[in-house]
Amino acid sequence: MSALPTENRFADPDAAYAAIVDAHEGLSEAESAAFDARLVLILANVIGDLAILRAAIEAARKR
Amino acid sequence: MAQANQTASMNTAPFPTRFAYARSEDQGAGREAHHPVVVIGAGPVGLALAIDLGQRGIPVVVLDDADRIGDGSRAICFAKKTLEIFDRLGVGKPMLERGITWNVGRVFHRDAELYAFDLLPETGHGMPAFINLPQFTVEAILVAKAKATPGVDLRWKNRVVGIDATSSGASVDIETPDGLYRINADYVVACDGARSPTRALMGLDFAGRVFEDRFLIADVRMIANTPTERWFWFDPPFHGGKSALLHRQPDDIWRIDLQLGWDADPEHEKRPEIVGPRIARMLGHDRFALEWVSIYTFQCRRLEQFCHGRVLFAGDAAHQVSPFGARGANSGIQDAENLAWKLAAVVKGDAKAALLSSYDVERGQAADENILNSSRATDFIAPRHAGAKRYREAVLNLAVDMPFARRMLNSGRLSTPTSYDTGLSTPDIDSWTTATRPGSPMPDAPVVRAGGESDFFLAMLPATACLVVFGPAPETPDDLAVLRVGTDIVDCEGLLAKRLDATPGSAFLLRPDHHLAARWRHPIHDQILAALDRLRGKA
The missing domain is CATH 3.30.70.2450 (Alpha-Beta Plaits)
Structure with missing residues (x-):
């Protein structure tokens, strides 16, 4: 199991959060979900590491 | 509606597709005949196995419950590795002549083309990525070859109705138009398809997954x-x-x-x-x-074990996949190729029966790989829940201009041969840069024969174990075939050395099925002997 970085890595975390949330503005539930799916796939490819991806999925699932 | 006979007559001429029942001399002989190998089912898998065994000098009886090649729309895509096997068996040419060669696939979403892919983007291979040819044409060509192969005894309208397996062989009860008879065999190979009557007679569980789609x-x-x-x-x-x-x-x-x-x-x-x-x-x-x-x-399922004492299972009788990826018939014919040389060696006494357990390991690995790929493709094509639909839509959307998403888009992962993780391989001691590794199928390359004719590397290989050497040959045992690159064949474009990462002195020990068993930069005699022992299941 890869170590999943959970400490903040952004210089401006508020801006990162706002960027994601703002992208959903004006979207319906379905559009919002479709947007997230595209974003997750793009980010997953940027990570490009199946072990880290699985660790992230596990971390999100156990909440 | 289904006028498949029409298609059969168009595609198979001059290969016959109906065969007469003939009484065999085993019937009414007063005593039960004994045969080293009985194959149940004259489909592509059983026929390929019978021809291979026949060519290796093992007499084989093939039993089929019909008297004709089954019609209907079944396998159509025959993959490169399968074509290489057909070529070794001597039927590559008629298959290629009748088949339609293709390498390119195109994927569309709604009314727009998303992208195209080429399954064989490099030149220098004897066989294409695929040919399309109806299964009954393939079977008709194989039947003609089987009939011309000494030692292959094809028996139509011979339905297996009972099987009695012991630790030293199996008795097979057969129903014919002339009534019942019984033969005994050292080994029985069931190649009788997804609804395998042999599997049912032996009460074996065929577990897996049904896809809820039509x-x-x-x-x-x-x-x-x-x-x-x-x-x-x-x-x-x-x-x-x-x-x-x-x-x-x-x-x-x-x-x-x-x-x-x-x-x-x-x-x-x-x-x-x-x-x-x-x-x-x-x-x-x-x-x-x-x-x-x-x-x-569609269903994806497999027998937990392919070897049940002296009764072995191959093709759809052993494992079943969905058709996306053309992994059914292709994997079955590769089962036959994997089993033929091992069974021949065991029957001849050149190898211990334990060698057959490597068939279960290697083709079990292939079956798992095929089931995984075909299940993933079917899940992509027919998403099972809302989240899966949403992610598929996202992939289709991103694939328009993002290459990574094209790699996730799955309209079927087309059949490629498995690299076996097997005890028959000798682990590397030198370092190599290729994706080919011990257990992998050998890559092809253009070569020039000693006589000056152009040919391909894979077509030059014998049906036995073989040492391919670059440069001076090491000392080798007398019973090992040796192919010297530079003398027996010329690597005319340097592609063979490139695809194998070969340097002067390199040697590659190939299995009879042309998978790599071992490789060295500078082997010594003892290393070659040890690798051969391993390959023969003696290590």
């Missing part, structure tokens, strides 16, 4: 200028919300595959007045004739 598979005859490529549509305007596949076969026959959904009524969907308009919407015209129509559900 697909219409139709072969239509039409004149079309569409290129010889595999075209796959997600959610096309002519078949809203579902997938569609169009693939060319020889003689103006086209394979069409339309997803219908789990709720579709198979009897209703099969009616000509329903199928006809569906296909007309897809093609944009009605200038076609229906040759064959079937409604399928």
Whole structure:
């Protein structure tokens, strides 16, 4: 199991959060979900590491 | 509606497709005959196995319950490795002549093309990525070859109704138009298909997964200028919300595959007045004739063990996949190739029976790989829940201009041979840069024979174990075939050395099925002997 970085890595975390949330503005539930799916796939490819991806999925699932 | 005979007569001439029952001398002989190997089922797997065994000097009786090649729309895509096996068996040429060669697939989403892929993007291979050829033509060519192979005894209308396996062999009860008879065999290989009667007679569990979707598979005859490529549509305007596949076969026959959904009524969907308009919407015209129509559900499942004492299972009798990826017939023929040399060695006494357990390990690995790939493709084509649908939509959307998403888009991962993780391989001691590793199928390359003729590397290999050496040959045992690159063959474009990462002094020990067993930069005699022992199951 890869170590999943959970400490903040952004210089401006508020801006990162706002960027994601703002992208959903004006979207319906379905559009919002479709947007997230595209974003997750793009980010997953940027990570490009199946072990880290699985660790992230596990971390999100156990909440 | 289903006029498959028409197709058969078009495609198989001059290969016969109906065969007469003939009483064998084993019937009414007063005593039960004994044979080293009995193969049950004269489909592509059983026939390929019988021809291979025959060519290795092992007499084999093939039992089939029918007296003709089954019609209908079954396998059409035969992959590179399968063609290489056919070529070794001496039927590569007629298959290639009758088949339609293709390397390119295209994927469409709604009304736009997303991208195209080439399954064989490099030159210098003797065989194409795929040919399309109806299974009954393949079987007709194999039957003709089997009949011409000394030691192969094909028995039509011989239905196996009982099997009694012991630790030293098996007795097989056979029903014929002349009544029942019984033969004994050292080994029985069941190649009798997905509904294997042998499997049922032995009470073996065939566990796996059913996909809750229905697909219409139709072969239509039409004149079309569409290129010889595999075209796959997600959610096309002519078949809203579902997938569609169009693939060319020889003689103006086209394979069409339309997803219908789990709720579709198979009897209703099969009616000509329903199928006809569906296909007309897809093609944009009605200038076609229906040759064959079937409604399928798909399953992925396997026997837990392929070897049950002296009864072995191969092909669909051992494992079943969905058709996306052409992994059914191709994996079955690769089962036959894996088993043939091992069974021949065991029957001849050159290897211990334990060698056969490597068949279970290696082809079990292949079956798992095929089931995994075909399950993933089917799940992509027929997403099972809302989240899966959403992610598929995202992949289709991103694939327009993002290469990574094209790699996730799955319209079927087409059959490639398995690199075996096996005790027959000798682990590397030197370092190599290729993806080919011990257990992998050997890559092909253009070569020039000693006589000056152009040929291909794989076509030069014997059906036995063989040491391929670059530069001066090391000392080798007398019974090992040696192919010297530079002397026996010339690596005319340097591609063989490149694809193997070979340097002067390198040697590659190949299995009889042309998978790599061992490789060295500078081998010594003892290393070669040890690797050969391993390969023969003695280590």
